[in-house]
Amino acid sequence: MPKIYSEEEKKQIIQRLKAEANILMQEKGVKKTTVDELVKRVGIPKGTFYLFYPSKELLLFDVAQDFHEQIDEHMTTGAYKIMQDKNMSMDSLDFSNCVEEVTDLIFGAMEITYNSCLKVLLEPESMALVLSKLPDDVLAKHREDDGDIGAGIFKELAVKRNLNVQALSGTFMMIILGGMYKREIGEENWKDSMRIAIKGIVLQLVG
Numbered sequence: 001m002p003k004i005y006s007e008e009e010k011k012q013i014i015q016r017l018k019a020e021a022n023i024l025m026q027e028k029g030v031k032k033t034t035v036d037e038l039v040k041r042v043g044i045p046k047g048t049f050y051l052f053y054p055s056k057e058l059l060l061f062d063v064a065q066d067f068h069e070q071i072d073e074h075m076t077t078g079a080y081k082i083m084q085d086k087n088m089s090m091d092s093l094d095f096s097n098c099v100e101e102v103t104d105l106i107f108g109a110m111e112i113t114y115n116s117c118l119k120v121l122l123e124p125e126s127m128a129l130v131l132s133k134l135p136d137d138v139l140a141k142h143r144e145d146d147g148d149i150g151a152g153i154f155k156e157l158a159v160k161r162n163l164n165v166q167a168l169s170g171t172f173m174m175i176i177l178g179g180m181y182k183r184e185i186g187e188e189n190w191k192d193s194m195r196i197a198i199k200g201i202v203l204q205l206v207g
Contacts, residue, residue, distance in 0.1 A: 003048070005051075010052070013042065013044060013048070013052065014052055016042045017038060017042055017049070017052065017053070017059060018059070018062065018063045018066065020038055020041045020042055021033065021038060021059050021060055021063045021117070022063050022067075022116060022117045024037060024038065024041075025060060025063070025117035025120045025121070026116075026117055026119070026120060029120060029126065030060060030120065030121070030126040030129050030130060031126075031129065033056065033060065034056070035049055035056050038056070038059075055133055056133075057129070057130045057132075057133035057134060058133075058134065058135075058138070060117070060121070060130050061130055061131075061134055061138070063117055064117060064118060064121050064130075067112060067113075067116040067117065067118050068118070070112055071109045071112050071113065071118075074105075074108055074109055074112060075105065075106075075109055075154075078105040078108065079105065079153045079154075082095065082098050082101050082102065082105070085101075086098060093153065093156065093157060093160075094206075095157065095205070095206035096206050098206065099199065099202055099203060099206060102202045102205070102206060103195060103198050103199045103202050106172075106198050106201075106202065107191075107194060107195055107198055110175065110176060110179065110194060110198065113176055114176075114179055114180070114182075119176070119180055122173070122176060122177065154205065155168075157205050157206060158205060161204065161205060163204065163205070168201070168205075171201055172201070175194065175197050175198065175201075178197075179194055
């Protein structure tokens with residue numbers, strides 16, 4: 001007879017599965033992150049896994065969504081703080097005197113990405129593997145929810161500066177992917193190199 005878990009036990013199991021999935025994706029990638037390894041690390045029967053997630057891919061997507069929401073919160077809270085500190089309103093956005101603050105904000109979002117499984121899922125092959133196994137309703141909700149307030153502010157700035165929003169997103173993607181070569185760039189130079197690249201974009205946005 002299957003074990004009956006309390007609500008608190010269910011919550012703890014989900015948290016542990018997410019934590020181990022995040023670690024495993026960074027260690028081994030999407031393909032080599034297996035249900036067998038996950039349940040071994042968490043210490044639960046394999047059948048128990050499927051009480052919580054119908055597939056490995058849904059768990060990996062769930063983990064990625066948690067970090068995506070963390071970045072959304074970071075960007076939104078940070079953007080509003082800058083606006084409040086500089087007495088700005090949505091009708092009069094002027095970040096021209098906030099280049100360092102905006103650079104720090106975006107760099108913080110990049111660090112969340114680099115220190116999580118998101119850096120793995122940004123690889124097209126990995127993302128395709130996960131998305132191909134997701135139910136249609138999950139994908140539809142993801143597309144519907146994808147767009148936080150903080151990022152929206154910077155998209156608005158890009159439009160005002162006549163910058164191509166898609167090209168701007170692509171530029172940030174290039175920085176993220178480039179940042180994965182930390183060893184090649186040099187551990188001692190990595191942060192400074194990333195800040196210089198991000199600041200260059202910020203100057204085009206608000207300078």
